[in-house]
Amino acid sequence: MKKIEINYKWCKKCGICAAFCPKNVFDRDEDGKPSAARPADCIGCRLCEMRCPDFAVTVEEA
């Protein structure tokens, strides 16, 4: 299983990570704040990390 970390000090809640995750791993709360709700579904493509405009998402092997 992958470990998906979100640095909330840097995240601006733009929603790109959640919108384009091919496995729908993320949820967003009413403020738009993302969380990796379904890490077991993550295939480690790292597109969320690469597309994060704020260096806020990192995907690692757990």
Add this chain to the structure above:
Amino acid sequence: MIRDYLLEEKLPLFWCAGCGNGIVLQALLRNIDKRGFTRENTVITTGIGCWGKADDYVTTNSFHGTHGRALPFSTGIKLANPDLHVFTLMGDGDGITIGGNHLIHAARRNVDLVAILVNNLNYGMTGGQYSGTTPKHAITKTSPYGHVENGFDVCRVVQAAGAPFVARGTVFDVVQLDKLIGKAIDHKGFSFVEVISPCPTHFGRSNKLGDAPKMMQWIKDNTVSREKAANMTAEELRGKFVTGIFEEREQEDYGTAYQKVIDSLKGGDRA
């Protein structure tokens, strides 16, 4: 580690939520890291504008120049010390509008450096005025009824000016962007990459394109590969972003040619 090149104490980044600049910066730092360049042998120069703030966030040597003049500074840096890896970061307002003349001459001179022009189709930092790449009919703060001019095809301009490596990518297709920046770095001579990037705060809002994910989707939906574009008409290509490598050829760069002159004079060949 990519984080070795990121000045973490300066984060969070100054850019708006969903601005593509951070995606390009990350792709650049990933490529610098992959090649093992050091802080000492790398210089990142910028001009003015949102993307011009990128040098604030890197641990490598950097030079924050004047508006539209990042390339002249880069040229000087590379000629003074050819061993440095020089990267020039410009926006569309900075690189092709205010500094368009420098762009064509840097391409013509073929100085060995990498130029990355992030094109968000407007002047973001000053409030969303039209730039030299704003498409016809687009709404901006200075074209509230629709822009009457045509925008530059920046890659065609740079190609025509003689650059030996010219490519266009988008922040949506980050895997391709990674490869294009990598190829630009590995290519000797003036290597140019244009990156289509969203400005949700100004261009997006003015043209009712929605929030950051919707603008990313808009870029995706309007991207056409170079191969596919070859079979499309000009009418079909209107408003599309054609991506891929447009020029990739070997050509003696300025530094090599200049060194030959120096060597010939040292050898006493001067007439």
